[in-house]
Amino acid sequence: MTAATQTAILPPRRRQRFADSMRVVLSSRVAVVGLVIVLFWVVVAIGAPVFTKYDPSKDQDYKALDQAPSAQHFLGTDHLGRDVWSRVAYGARTILLLGPLSVAVAFLIGMALGLPAGYYGGWLDEVIMRLLDALMAFPTILLYMIIISALGASPVNVVIAISVGGAPGIARLVRALTLDIRTREYVSAAKLRGDSAARIMAREILPNCRGPLIVDFLLRVGYAAFYIGTLGFLGLGLPPPTPDWGGMVQEGHARMMANPWPVLAATGAIVTLVIGLNLFADGLREETMRYQ
Amino acid sequence: MALYIIRRLLTLLLTMIIVSIVVFAVVEIAPGNVARNILGAYATPEQEKSMENQLGLDRPVTARYINWLLGSDWQARGAMGMPVREIVVEQGTQARYRQWWAVDEQGNLVQWKIAGQDLVKLIRQADGSVLEVPDNEAWKEGPDGEQFFWGVDTGNRIAKWVKGQGGVEYRLEYSGWIETAGSPVDYIPLSKGLVRGDMGLSLQYKRPVADVIGRRIQNSLTLAMLAFLVAIPVGVLLGLLAGLNGGKKLDRVLTLGGLVTAATPDFAAGIFLVMIFAMWLKILPGATVYTDASSVLSKPSMLVLPVLTASLVEVGYILRITRASVLEVMSAAYVRTAILKGLPRRKMVFGHVLRNSLMAPVTVIMLHVNWLIGGLVVVEAVFGFPGLGNFILNAALYKDVFAIEAGAMVLVVLAVVSQLVADIIYSYLNPRIRYS
Numbered sequence: 247m248t249a250a251t252q253t254a255i256l257p258p259r260r261r262q263r264f265a266d267s268m269r270v271v272l273s274s275r276v277a278v279v280g281l282v283i284v285l286f287w288v289v290v291a292i293g294a295p296v297f298t299k300y301d302p303s304k305d306q307d308y309k310a311l312d313q314a315p316s317a318q319h320f321l322g323t324d325h326l327g328r329d330v331w332s333r334v335a336y337g338a339r340t341i342l343l344l345g346p347l348s349v350a351v352a353f354l355i356g357m358a359l360g361l362p363a364g365y366y367g368g369w370l371d372e373v374i375m376r377l378l379d380a381l382m383a384f385p386t387i388l389l390y391m392i393i394i395s396a397l398g399a400s401p402v403n404v405v406i407a408i409s410v411g412g413a414p415g416i417a418r419l420v421r422a423l424t425l426d427i428r429t430r431e432y433v434s435a436a437k438l439r440g441d442s443a444a445r446i447m448a449r450e451i452l453p454n455c456r457g458p459l460i461v462d463f464l465l466r467v468g469y470a471a472f473y474i475g476t477l478g479f480l481g482l483g484l485p486p487p488t489p490d491w492g493g494m495v496q497e498g499h500a501r502m503m504a505n506p507w508p509v510l511a512a513t514g515a516i517v518t519l520v521i522g523l524n525l526f527a528d529g530l531r532e533e534t535m536r537y538q
Numbered sequence: 539m540a541l542y543i544i545r546r547l548l549t550l551l552l553t554m555i556i557v558s559i560v561v562f563a564v565v566e567i568a569p570g571n572v573a574r575n576i577l578g579a580y581a582t583p584e585q586e587k588s589m590e591n592q593l594g595l596d597r598p599v600t601a602r603y604i605n606w607l608l609g610s611d612w613q614a615r616g617a618m619g620m621p622v623r624e625i626v627v628e629q630g631t632q633a634r635y636r637q638w639w640a641v642d643e644q645g646n647l648v649q650w651k652i653a654g655q656d657l658v659k660l661i662r663q664a665d666g667s668v669l670e671v672p673d674n675e676a677w678k679e680g681p682d683g684e685q686f687f688w689g690v691d692t693g694n695r696i697a698k699w700v701k702g703q704g705g706v707e708y709r710l711e712y713s714g715w716i717e718t719a720g721s722p723v724d725y726i727p728l729s730k731g732l733v734r735g736d737m738g739l740s741l742q743y744k745r746p747v748a749d750v751i752g753r754r755i756q757n758s759l760t761l762a763m764l765a766f767l768v769a770i771p772v773g774v775l776l777g778l779l780a781g782l783n784g785g786k787k788l789d790r791v792l793t794l795g796g797l798v799t800a801a802t803p804d805f806a807a808g809i810f811l812v813m814i815f816a817m818w819l820k821i822l823p824g825a826t827v828y829t830d831a832s833s834v835l836s837k838p839s840m841l842v843l844p845v846l847t848a849s850l851v852e853v854g855y856i857l858r859i860t861r862a863s864v865l866e867v868m869s870a871a872y873v874r875t876a877i878l879k880g881l882p883r884r885k886m887v888f889g890h891v892l893r894n895s896l897m898a899p900v901t902v903i904m905l906h907v908n909w910l911i912g913g914l915v916v917v918e919a920v921f922g923f924p925g926l927g928n929f930i931l932n933a934a935l936y937k938d939v940f941a942i943e944a945g946a947m948v949l950v951v952l953a954v955v956s957q958l959v960a961d962i963i964y965s966y967l968n969p970r971i972r973y974s
Contacts, residue, residue, distance in 0.1 A: 376552060376556065379549070379553050380557050381560070383554075383557055383957075384908075385908050385909070386909070387916065388912065388915065388930065388946055392561065392564050392934065392942055393564055395565075476804070479805040480805075480915075480919055481935055482934065495806075502809070502812070503817060506813060506817065510813070517801075517802050520801050521802070524800075524801040525801075
């Protein structure tokens with residue numbers, strides 16, 4: 247078989263798999279509603295320059311501070327005369343980029359800890375689990391607070407904090423799945439034919455954890471958006487003037503009586519995105535559970 | 539059972555040791571200079587170095603960790619040949635100061651200072667006054683022929699003076715920099731250590747953390763209790779309603795409502811509530827303001843919105859869990875039997891469904907303590923509530939390192955202990971649990 251025919255054969259199969267997974271999503275009304283909300287924000291984030299007339303940080307109109315919504319400023323302006331809609335739209339980029347990124351990093355750490363712990367067991371498992379227990383003893387927000395307070399507020403540090411906070415839970419899940427899968431026959435077969443432990447973990451165990459891990463990933467993206475917003479609100483998110491929803495709430499919170507619009511818009515944005523992500527992940531989870 | 543509790547306590551001890559290492563490592567070894575955080579960007583390198591020396595920050599990491607956790611007072615005897623003691627000095631009714639003194643052979647409390655070239659011994663009298671005596675015989679001969687002396691200075695530190703080569707000590711007081719020549723060349727700050735209740739000095743309040751934190755722990759616990767008292771009955775009740783009407787319209791509305799409230803970040807819920815009740819309807823205060831001494835319970839109207847916010851997220855969560863559990867029990871064989879034998883619906887619900895379907899929510903609520911505590915931090919920030927969470931947040935924003943460390947440790951201890959208590963209560967409630 248030549249390379250040309252191979253590429254010709256592959257796409258339909260991939261399309262088939264895509265169609266299968268779409269059917270799972272579409273069969274849950276909750277998941278569809280969630281997906282629509284999330285897609286709305288994704289479109290806003292990607293098309294932010296098209297949908298907005300002003301720069302989110304640089305366009306400060308000192309003649310139009312704290313304005314209510316109008317034809318010029320669709321969601322009003324904030325205390326520096328910046329267009330609230332622009333800041334919300336560009337803020338979607340921040341949260342939609344940092345959320346999945348930090349969960350992906352958390353998954354890498356979690357898998358690196360959970361796979362060997364579950365596969366080898368014994369003292370390695372014991373050590374890793376005790377370490378994770380200690381990390382899980384922290385209330386999540388507290389862990390984020392001390393990490394960001396120590397490292398300083400920046401996008402990279404937000405990713406570090408959220409991935410360190412999320413990794414223990416993922417590691418536990420991966421470990422539990424590994425404990426189950428390593429007793430399967432195909433793992434014994436791989437051992438018998440002399441595959442290395444690393445290869446078994448990567449090629450036999452990991453692909454078979456896929457289902458629960460994907461659902462967990464989606465749920466965690468929801469949590470990550472939740473926490474990125476919260477960190478911004480606490481003043482530990484992205485340094486100003488980066489457009490960041492949580493940060494907008496933080497800036498506007500004290501002056502809410504004078505001008506509720508920036509706070510209302512940013513809070514609404516966070517709530518809809520987080521709820522959308524949750525509905526999507528939740529609907530998907532129920533649907534996959536029905537299949538099992 | 540006793541064995542189970544003992545084993546849990548031992549694991550808990552191990553967990554707390556790791557937690558303390560993590561907290562210490564993240565806060566103190568992280569990039570960024572503690573002294574610079576305290577002094578601000580305009581301090582000179584000399585001032586920074588002096589500050590580090592005074593705080594003991596130039597000592598090795600392990601020594602600092604041990605001093606922080608276990609204290610340094612028991613090391614004093616090794617350095618200066620006499621024990622030290624901490625006393626509390628009261629001035630008026632409000633001000634309390636903690637002072638460290640050495641105890642000499644006669645049982646006197648003594649400190650030392652340098653006046654010109656002379657070492658002066660300060661002897662504390664019974665009435666609190668201080669007698670100054672020259673003490674130049676105390677100088678000891680070092681290996682290089684230098685004259686040195688280890689003693690307790692007036693700033694709660696063990697200090698090493700070297701005759702003729704005084705260091706320059708910089709202190710940042712409210713009035714500005716104070717520069718003292720002829721000061722000690724090395725310091726070990728005195729403390730009892732975290733495990734003995736000494737949480738160090740808050741750089742922000744310039745008072746011991748322990749004095750500031752007690753009331754705040756109390757306030758936070760009050761808030762948490764009230765939130766639980768509201769959230770559990772409401773959540774369980776709504777969950778039961780949804781579960782018993784499984785699949786009907788009421789169920790769908792409640793489930794969606796639960797999902798939405800559980801997914802709404804605490805601060806967003808808080809802000810919406812403030813907008814509705816404080817700004818629009820103007821019936822409740824949107825922030826909490828207390829004078830220092832008054833209890834949080836003295837102004838109940840101020841507690842309404844914080845409690846409501848803290849419980850809202852929990853209500854959604856408890857509702858969903860209870861609903862799922864009720865649905866599961868409803869499909870169990872014994873419920874079908876009860877229906878088939880013609881038991882009235884009310885009897886069936888209260889006799890069979892209720893008890894069996896409450897197990898799951900109880901477990902989940904108890905596993906959720908950590909989350910509730912995290913939510914409290916945010917709720918306290920929204921309303922400016924004088925609790926532990928707000929304290930830690932302010933410390934984190936101000937980089938008040940000792941306050942962050944102490945606050946974080948207290949919060950983790952609270953979380954871990956309530957978790958343990960919850961587990962033990964749970965094992966009583968559910969005898970099927972095996973203690974292994």
